[in-house]
Amino acid sequence: MIRFADETTRPQVREIWKTVFGDPDEEVELYFRHKYRDENTLIYMExxxxxxxxxxxxxxxxxxxxEIPVIYLSGVSTLPEYRKRGYVRQLLIRSFEEAARRDVPLILLVPQEEWLLKFYARYGFAQTFDTGTEELISLQVLLERYPGDLHMAFKMFxxxxxxxxxxxxxxxxxxxxIVEDATLCGFPPKRNLLGMARIIDAEKLLSLFARRYGDKTFSITVEDELLQENHVLFRIADEKIQKECPGVESSLTTDIRELAQLLLGYHTSEKEAPFNTLFPEKHxxxxxxLE
Structure with missing residues (x-):
């Protein structure tokens, strides 16, 4: 059975985190104090x-x-003795439904191991973020620049x-x-993270794209084996989008994974025509x- 966590199940969720990820107690305490919320935690119960x-x-x-709302999936885990029973699949699909209910068009995550790229691809996720090659700003330097003034440090950040x-x-x-975690860990150098995205509401994201790039005109059929509301023909023209246009033939076809890459501008210059001209490359x- 899937439901949201509450104060009675919270200790068990914390214990799963410790068992699966093995993080030090101080880091677990920090995460559950700052980020964990019962109403954002889905659990599978036996x-x-x-x-x-x-x-x-x-x-x-x-x-x-x-600026759009997104959901970042964290702590996806199953106790070792309960794995290979499809529980994570059910939790992921429920999270898609909950994202749609909350009007959140996009879900993100950071796979902790390379094999998870293929695992999450089964559920419509695609790699849309690359591992950084350059170090990001040092939080330690930032705090030293504004001693005792966390608000000014955040303003600069x-x-x-x-x-x-x-x-x-x-x-x-x-x-x-972030600062508390960095202090706890000795301010390790940080880079951009390898990450994945899953589109929940293709119509919403294509509408924002059409509004931003008013010179683009094309029709595109999106294929999504899990979310039928995304499995649609869209027509983009004059800063607007039409859904399931009668009599309009699709000039392009893509699946939900590639659509995430296209809309986020992930290596689009390397795509075949006309994708490489329709979708501007971004970074x-x-x-x-708190990875």
Whole structure:
């Protein structure tokens, strides 16, 4: 049975985290204090026992010149003795339904191991973020620049990323958690993270794209084996989008994975024509995620 966590199941979720990920107690305590919320935690229960769980952390994401809500999946895990029973699949699909209910058009995650790229691809995720080659700003240097003034440090941090398109944004509360984690870990160097995206609402994202790039005119059929509402022909023209246009033949066909890459501008210059001219290349960024 899948449901949301509450105060009675929270200790079990925490114990799953410790068992599966093996993080030090101090880091687990920091995560559950700053990021964990019962109402954002889906759990799978057998009888009275929590055997699998995930967290749906809310963030903002700059997309086509606007800030949109996204969900960042964290702590996707199953107790070892309950694996290979399809519990994570059910939790993921439920998270898609919950994202749609909350009007969140995009889900992001960071796979901790390479094999997870193929695992999450089964559920419509695609790699849309590359591992960074350059170090990001040092939080230690930032704090030293504004001693005792965390708000000013955040203001400078925020100014570096807020105007960047296709970037996960942070609130002051996010920043405070990031700083506490960095302090706990000795301020390790940080780079952009390898990450994946899953489109929940293709119509919403294509509408924002059409509004941003009013000179683009094309029709595209999207294939999505899990979310039928995305399995549709769209027509983009004059800054607007039409869905299931009668009498319109599709000029392009793509699946939901490639659509995520196209809309986020992930290596689109390497795509075949006309994708490489219709979808501008960007440099999606995801970083400082308490990874």
């Amino acid at each position: 009888s009275e026992k929590v055997v699998a769980s995930l967290q749906m952390l809310p963030y903002l994401f700059t997309f086509c010149g606007m 925020n100014s570096l990323f807020r105007q960047e398109d296709m970037t996960v944004q942070k609130s002051f509360d996010d920043f405070r958690a 999606p960024q995801m970083h400082f995620m």
